[in-house]
Amino acid sequence: MTGSIDADTDTDTPDRTPEYSPGDDRRGIPFVGAGPGDPRLLTVAGRELLEDADLVVHAGSLVNSELLEAYCDHAELVNSVGKDLEELIPLMADAYEDGRNVVRLHSGDPAIYGAALEQMDALEHVDVPSYFVPGVTSAFAASATLRTQLTLNEVANHVAFTRPQGKTLSEDEDHISEFVGMGDVTTCIYLGTHAVRETMDRLLEDGHDPETPVAVVYHASWPDEDVIVGSIGDIADRVEEAGYRASALVVIGDAVTGAGYERSYLYGDWANRGSSGRSAENTSEPEASDD
Numbered sequence: 001m002t003g004s005i006d007a008d009t010d011t012d013t014p015d016r017t018p019e020y021s022p023g024d025d026r027r028g029i030p031f032v033g034a035g036p037g038d039p040r041l042l043t044v045a046g047r048e049l050l051e052d053a054d055l056v057v058h059a060g061s062l063v064n065s066e067l068l069e070a071y072c073d074h075a076e077l078v079n080s081v082g083k084d085l086e087e088l089i090p091l092m093a094d095a096y097e098d099g100r101n102v103v104r105l106h107s108g109d110p111a112i113y114g115a116a117l118e119q120m121d122a123l124e125h126v127d128v129p130s131y132f133v134p135g136v137t138s139a140f141a142a143s144a145t146l147r148t149q150l151t152l153n154e155v156a157n158h159v160a161f162t163r164p165q166g167k168t169l170s171e172d173e174d175h176i177s178e179f180v181g182m183g184d185v186t187t188c189i190y191l192g193t194h195a196v197r198e199t200m201d202r203l204l205e206d207g208h209d210p211e212t213p214v215a216v217v218y219h220a221s222w223p224d225e226d227v228i229v230g231s232i233g234d235i236a237d238r239v240e241e242a243g244y245r246a247s248a249l250v251v252i253g254d255a256v257t258g259a260g261y262e263r264s265y266l267y268g269d270w271a272n273r274g275s276s277g278r279s280a281e282n283t284s285e286p287e288a289s290d291d
């Protein structure tokens with residue numbers, strides 16, 4: 001591998017304009033989303049790439065070993081946990097330059113708290129192209145587990161993917177209280193299982209309703225998946241009792257219960273009303289068709 005590892009995006013941002021058309025074969029190292037855990041939630045594109053891979057660099061314990069066994073038994077497997085860019089980039093770049101099929105496998109979707117771009121930019125600096133193959137993020141697995149929608153007519157109009165303050169995020173950058181205060185946002189907290197009590201205490205200090213629904217979904221889609229449902233006022237005790245400190249998604253908001261929604265326009269009278277007799281198919285408001 002030639003060149004130094006440099007993912008400095010301030011001074012030397014790579015051109016991100018896509019040079020391909022839909023349907024083209026992509027060149028380079030795919031950054032594949034493994035999905036939330038259940039191997040069947042891997043995309044078909046991701047599975048095909050893993051089946052062809054010679055080297056799979058995976059994201060440790062959040063990638064289900066069953067998935068690795070099912071699709072990568074012929075490949076060299078490297079766990080990225082504990083390795084820095086100085087180790088990972090030459091490992092992937094050298095293998096790619098030797099003509100091996102390399103896959104970088106992230107949990108969920110690589111674009112959500114995946115730190116994928118810094119690796120891709122570092123690869124770009126040594127002339128190794130890369131691209132994303134999306135996956136099912138854990139918030140979507142959690143909403144399926146809860147049998148609810150993250151957006152729900154008249155209950156939740158927005159979704160926030162967020163994380164609590166800590167080593168990475170300062171107090172000022174923690175917006176959980178603001179999202180909850182908006183009232184119609186479903187707040188999905190990643191990387192916050194260890195901090196449920198602190199997070200809920202801050203929400204109570206900020207005057208939020210202690211009865212606001214909260215769910216903590218541990219290992220969504222895994223065989224040992226578990227769901228704890230409560231409220232801002234009592235969820236911390238319940239999570240501590242269960243003993244979870246990692247690998248859970250914290251969901252706050254009325255959508256957690258799936259209750260109190262209004263029927264959508266799509267399946268109501270609205271779809272057929274008006275003298276023009278417009279229907280869901282010919283409405284000029286296309287987003288209505290997904291409600």
Ligand SMILES: C[S@@+](CC[C@H](N)C(=O)[O-])C[C@H]1O[C@@H](n2cnc3c(N)ncnc32)[C@H](O)[C@@H]1O
Nearest residue numbers: 036107108109112137138190191219220248249
């Ligand atoms: C480094 S982030 C990676 C997120 C991942 N890229 C995604 O899209 O789900 C790790 C956090 O994701 C959440 N997480 C990942 N897999 C999960 C699962 N199966 N069930 C619940 N939460 C999960 C947890 O909050 C965990 O702390």
